[in-house]
Amino acid sequence: KEPRVRDIMTRELVVGKPTDDIKSVARILIAKGVDHLPIADGEGKLMGIITSWDLAKAVAQDKRQLHEIMTMKVVTAKEDEAIDTVVRRMEQHNISGVPVVDHSNRILGMLTVNDISKKLIRRP
Amino acid sequence: KEPRVRDIMTRELVVGKPTDDIKSVARILIAKGVDHLPIADGEGKLMGIITSWDLAKAVAQDKRQLHEIMTMKVVTAKEDEAIDTVVRRMEQHNISGVPVVDHSNRILGMLTVNDISKKLIRRP
Numbered sequence A, B: 001k002e003p004r005v006r007d008i009m010t011r012e013l014v015v016g017k018p019t020d021d022i023k024s025v026a027r028i029l030i031a032k033g034v035d036h037l038p039i040a041d042g043e044g045k046l047m048g049i050i051t052s053w054d055l056a057k058a059v060a061q062d063k064r065q066l067h068e069i070m071t072m073k074v075v076t077a078k079e080d081e082a083i084d085t086v087v088r089r090m091e092q093h094n095i096s097g098v099p100v101v102d103h104s105n106r107i108l109g110m111l112t113v114n115d116i117s118k119k120l121i122r123r124p
């Protein structure tokens, strides 16, 4: 049976708010030891994404505001999709993680290449 | 046949120098679109590693010097190791990539969870 997104995704939700500043977003990534932070509106709907790479961009290019480094056009996945379909999508966009959303764009969790390699590569 | 590190690793070497400052390291990560930067000495031997997460740490904790954020005790892999052995090692240390080194600690390339999931997950 083909593994699906729902079998591998992380449901513990770590999200940021569009009103957060760059420093508080960086502190969340460090406190949780993660690289991806979906940004949600007041109803839990996806508005954008920030990764630790974007914070490297803030350092490289002296950016000070969240909106200067946040990605608004977010590549996502649905729970029932096959993992290899989502891996190909991430490869096409050179990204290492996607928020998992429902049909009204509410964030259900995250799926990263970390989750995929650590949960799918097992000695036979 | 069990996939080995040499079958999946990236050999295009992007490395930093211990004399680089935080901003120039950030610029290399952004220019190459990568998250991991091994730091090498004059002979190409591994001295440390910086990831985009460490740059997030520099922002979160107002760190200004490379030595304040560089990890010196680096977890590595050898070319002939089985992939699942290295994945387990990365899981134990909560890291998403390892430099591949030879027996005299010279850097041969990098292996990340990105490479593993994008090269090993294929529709059967």
Ligand SMILES: C[S@@+](CC[C@H](N)C(=O)[O-])C[C@H]1O[C@@H](n2cnc3c(N)ncnc32)[C@H](O)[C@@H]1O
Binding pocket: A049, A050, A051, A052, A053, A054, A070, A071, A073, A074, A075, A076, A093, A094, A095, A096, A097, A098, A099, B033, B034, B035
């Ligand atoms: C090109 S990737 C390369 C570095 C890294 N592997 C990563 O995924 O962040 C970096 C850029 O991709 C963006 N990004 C990451 N995940 C994304 C997603 N699911 N949808 C859209 N953009 C995303 C980040 O905001 C960042 O600007």
Ligand SMILES: C[S@@+](CC[C@H](N)C(=O)[O-])C[C@H]1O[C@@H](n2cnc3c(N)ncnc32)[C@H](O)[C@@H]1O
Binding pocket: A033, A034, A035, B049, B050, B051, B052, B053, B054, B070, B071, B073, B074, B075, B076, B093, B094, B095, B096, B097, B098, B099
């Ligand atoms: C705990 S990980 C979590 C975030 C991210 N997944 C990553 O690998 O950077 C972050 C820390 O691990 C360190 N790190 C990353 N790769 C490493 C490696 N191969 N050996 C030792 N430390 C490493 C980084 O320098 C950073 O301080």
